[in-house]
Amino acid sequence: MNPIHFGATAFLLAGLFAVPAGFATAQTAPEAYRAGSIMVEAPWSRATPGGAKVGGGYMRITNTGPEPDRLVGGSTAVAERFEVHRSTVADGVARMEPVTGGLEIAPGKTVELKPGTLHAMFVNLRQALKPGDTVKGTLVFEKAGTVAIEYVVGGIGAQAAPAHVHGHH
Amino acid sequence: MSTGIIEVPGMIALRIIRWTAWALVAVVLFGAGAIALGWLQVEKLGLRAQPTVTSSGVPAVGGPFSLINHRGERVTQDTFKGKPTAYFFGFTHCPEVCPTTLFEMSQHLKELGQDADRLNVVFVTVDPERDTPELLKTYLESFDPRIVALTGTPEEMAAAAKAFRIGYRKVPTEGGDYMMDHTSSVIVTDAKGDLVSLIDYHEDEATALAKLKKALAL
Numbered sequence: 001m002n003p004i005h006f007g008a009t010a011f012l013l014a015g016l017f018a019v020p021a022g023f024a025t026a027q028t029a030p031e032a033y034r035a036g037s038i039m040v041e042a043p044w045s046r047a048t049p050g051g052a053k054v055g056g057g058y059m060r061i062t063n064t065g066p067e068p069d070r071l072v073g074g075s076t077a078v079a080e081r082f083e084v085h086r087s088t089v090a091d092g093v094a095r096m097e098p099v100t101g102g103l104e105i106a107p108g109k110t111v112e113l114k115p116g117t118l119h120a121m122f123v124n125l126r127q128a129l130k131p132g133d134t135v136k137g138t139l140v141f142e143k144a145g146t147v148a149i150e151y152v153v154g155g156i157g158a159q160a161a162p163a164h165v166h167g168h169h
Numbered sequence: 170m171s172t173g174i175i176e177v178p179g180m181i182a183l184r185i186i187r188w189t190a191w192a193l194v195a196v197v198l199f200g201a202g203a204i205a206l207g208w209l210q211v212e213k214l215g216l217r218a219q220p221t222v223t224s225s226g227v228p229a230v231g232g233p234f235s236l237i238n239h240r241g242e243r244v245t246q247d248t249f250k251g252k253p254t255a256y257f258f259g260f261t262h263c264p265e266v267c268p269t270t271l272f273e274m275s276q277h278l279k280e281l282g283q284d285a286d287r288l289n290v291v292f293v294t295v296d297p298e299r300d301t302p303e304l305l306k307t308y309l310e311s312f313d314p315r316i317v318a319l320t321g322t323p324e325e326m327a328a329a330a331k332a333f334r335i336g337y338r339k340v341p342t343e344g345g346d347y348m349m350d351h352t353s354s355v356i357v358t359d360a361k362g363d364l365v366s367l368i369d370y371h372e373d374e375a376t377a378l379a380k381l382k383k384a385l386a387l
Contacts (some may be wrong), residue, residue, distance in 0.1 A: 049261070049268050051307035056264040074377050081345060087265060089370040094259075094266040094353035097341050123346065156311060157272030 023087055036144035037065025038105065043137070044161040045122070045151040047071035048129045055079065055129050057120030058113045058161070063105040069143045070102030078164065079122035086118050088114070094169070102142060115159050129153045131162070184321045229255075230356060230364040232332030236293065237323040239305040246332070246362055253290035253365065253384035256356040260296035260349045266370060267292075268311075270355065275313035277378050284385055285315060292318040295337035295351045297326045309356050339346060357384045 033040045043059040055078070058162035063069050084099040103118070104112050113119050122135075129135065132154040140146050154162040215308040235245050255274065259267035269293060290313070294300035298322045304317035320326070330337060330346075337351040353369035357380055366380045 046265075046268070047311075049308045049311035050270070051304045052268070053263045054262050062315075079341065085264075085342075085348070087315060089353050092352055092354040092367065092369060093350065094263075094338060094370065095350045096340060096348045098348075099338075103340055115265055115269070119264065123343075155277075157269050 006031065033147050033149045035141065035147040037063055037067070037107075038069055038144035038147060039140050039150055040066055040139060040147055041126055042161045043149045043151040044158075045129055045135055045153045046158050047131045047133075047153055047156045048125060049156060052128070053123070053125055055125055056081075056115070057122060057123040058115065059120075059149070059151075060110055060112050061139075062110040063107055065143075066107050067143065068096065068107055069105050069141050071105065071139055072102040073140040073144050074124050076135055078127050078135050080124035080126070081122075082137070083121045083123055084113075085121050086166065087116070088125075089116065091169050105141075129168055131155050206226060208247060222370070229331055231286075231358050231362045234325070234326055234329035234332050236319040236329055237302055239302050239309055239320075241316040244317075247250065249289045249291060249356055249358075250362050251360050252287055252289050253360055253381075254291055254358050255381065255384075256291045256293060256358070258293045258295050258330065258333070258337065258351055259353070260294050260351070261300050261304060262296060262348065266353050270353070271312045273318065273374065273377065274283065274316065274355070276374070277381055278315055280378055281381065281385070284382075284387060285313075287385055288315075288381065290316045291325075292316060293329060293333075293335075294320045294350050295326065295330065295335070297323055304337045329361045356383065 029041050033043075039062045041060040041062070043057060045055055045057050048055050057076070061071065061088070071084060076082060084103050085096050086099055087094065087096045089095075103111065111118065131153055135151040135153065136145050136148070137151060138148050153162075153164050185342075210328065231246060233246050235243065238244050257267075257270055257274065259270065261267070274290050277289070280289065288378055292305075292309075294305065300318075300320050302318075302320060305320060307316050309316055320330070329335075333356055335352045337349055339347045341347050353370045355377075357365045357368065359365050365384045368377045368380050
């Protein structure tokens with residue numbers, strides 16, 4: 001198969017999968033952002049303590065297409081760098097490791113970035129994040145490209161997306 | 170007696186020597202393995218899982234330390250004696266576990282009301298290179314004002330971590346930056362500085378509060 005054919009086939013397949021998925025989620029999750037086969041839902045962050053140089057980013061990422069994709073980078077308006085880390089707390093020890101080589105989003109799967117596991121880290125914050133703030137950012141996927149998103153900031157100890165926010169329409 | 174193996178005394182003696190030698194090798198190998206395992210657990214952050222609380226004895230937690238608080242004052246283990254104390258080790262470049270724990274401790278203090286004045290809550294940084302007293306002071310402004318933060322030289326910090334059986338380790342990230350792995354349990358001592366309980370990061374609010382109340386004899 002030559003590259004053009006391959007590309008066209010992938011495009012058609014992506015289209016077939018994306019349309020039904022779009023219908024299914026339109027009613028349940030209004031705060032969804034899309035690019036290609038990637039759908040990003042409910043991005044949120046937490047208020048940061050005074051002087052803190054890092055913040056966390058959480059969201060659900062779904063690959064509605066037939067091929068794997070990878071979250072390979074990103075940015076926010078408030079920090080110098082964007083990284084993806086996996087943290088665990090087991091046997092009384094908090095550990096953290098950077099996710100290297102991109103975070104895979106398998107076809108038809110949803111990867112959740114949430115407290116206690118995977119999270120985006122905003123490194124070298126230029127400003128404190130306060131509850132109720134919104135933070136503009138981008139996510140860069142290997143295949144789907146760049147997605148512009150907006151994080152809603154919850155409290156310092158928040159464990160889930162702020163409930164009062166209905167997101168973007 | 171015409172056939173078979175004749176065991177002459179010399180051969181028996183040789184065999185005994187050989188067995189003894191092998192037994193010694195086994196003992197030495199076992200010992201070395203045990204020491205290596207112990208070293209791995211303590212040095213490589215696995216820490217010895219968690220100090221366990223038993224009814225008969227008190228694990229040795231909370232040995233001598235000397236650090237600087239967020240107001241720039243020198244403090245030692247004696248500073249906090251006289252009141253039960255909750256110690257938590259973390260760092261400010263910590264996106265999740267540390268702010269969450271300090272936030273929860275602030276909630277507990279609020280819940281305890283007046284009784285909270287009889288409790289010390291101490292946040293010790295495992296990242297003294299970046300966490301200066303000034304930065305810790307700013308950081309604490311987001312939490313209950315009764316919480317105290319401690320830092321020091323890397324050597325002073327290492328000594329304090331050893332005293333509390335705390336593990337910590339630098340994890341390199343992008344651009345020459347780093348994160349810290351660290352013991353995340355809150356260590357609760359009584360007024361004499363002896364371990365009363367540990368509060369695990371995953372423990373629910375009610376259980377954590379109950380452990381603090383117990384330390385306060387409430």
